[in-house]
Amino acid sequence: MARTVGLAPSAVLERLRKLEGRGIVQGYAALVAPRTVGLGQLAFVAVRVSGTGEQEESAGARLAAVPEVLEVHHVAGDDCYLLKVRTSDAQHLGTLLRQRLGRIPGVVSTRTTVVLETVKETVRLPLGPSTRQGDGSADDPRAATAVAR
Amino acid sequence: MARTVGLAPSAVLERLRKLEGRGIVQGYAALVAPRTVGLGQLAFVAVRVSGTGEQEESAGARLAAVPEVLEVHHVAGDDCYLLKVRTSDAQHLGTLLRQRLGRIPGVVSTRTTVVLETVKETVRLPLGPSTRQGDGSADDPRAATAVAR
DNA sequence: GCTGAAATAATGCCTTT
């Protein structure tokens, strides 16, 4: 990284530690190709939840506790939650929907979108100048300035 | 990692290099909290594409070339592509949909699902024994055995 | 907030088990 940005290694390390301290860098990960570890089936599942706000939150937490469920997003519109799910195959996906997700209290229905092929999938955020409109609306007031520094 | 798994550092390094060589570990990344860098708006966009298979592929590649588009999945069902998109805010999202995505040849319509709150978002794959059914159906025949070794 | 030197740790390569 130091070579890439043309800075002394110690300076880069100091900046990284500060980014970690501010919660901007949340951690580090090895990126594993899902297919190669027997997780060839990707799907998005829209989950409709009934009941009060408290019951909905409880269902969200239960959905998030399932290992195959990589992402749980509370979305606007008819469906309460949108899930990103990885399984070995379609059969495993079906089992998961019926045996694990369908049995969570409050879950009324699920609508599954099967992924046939992934064209792009990255964790690299668009940090270029072209995408730098808006900003500053983050919850943490330090966040906006931290980018500019 | 060596301390975590209770193995000699040299052994762990050797295994990592082999995993990289087999394409199982594809790379390493620092995980950056999107909100803290002015990317507080997450959305999923279903894109309908017209035309022949060749034209569809071209549209997929153009969608993937947009930095704010983190993921492009070819999905079963009415909509051709499902996108994961990160922008600074709703305004930026609207601009992106009209000015960038809507102008790609072959794109007929877009249906956007706005994320209100993300409950869970991880890159950690479910590798536990409970999720180890199916397997072996990967394209690369080495992939299935690589896990078992 | 960056540099540079010194201490500390990781890596690549080898042999052995």
Add this chain to the structure above:
DNA sequence: AAAGGCATTATTTCAGC
């Protein structure tokens, strides 16, 4: 497939500016 030894190289710490 993993451990251990060892030379090389990288990372981390720590003044100093």
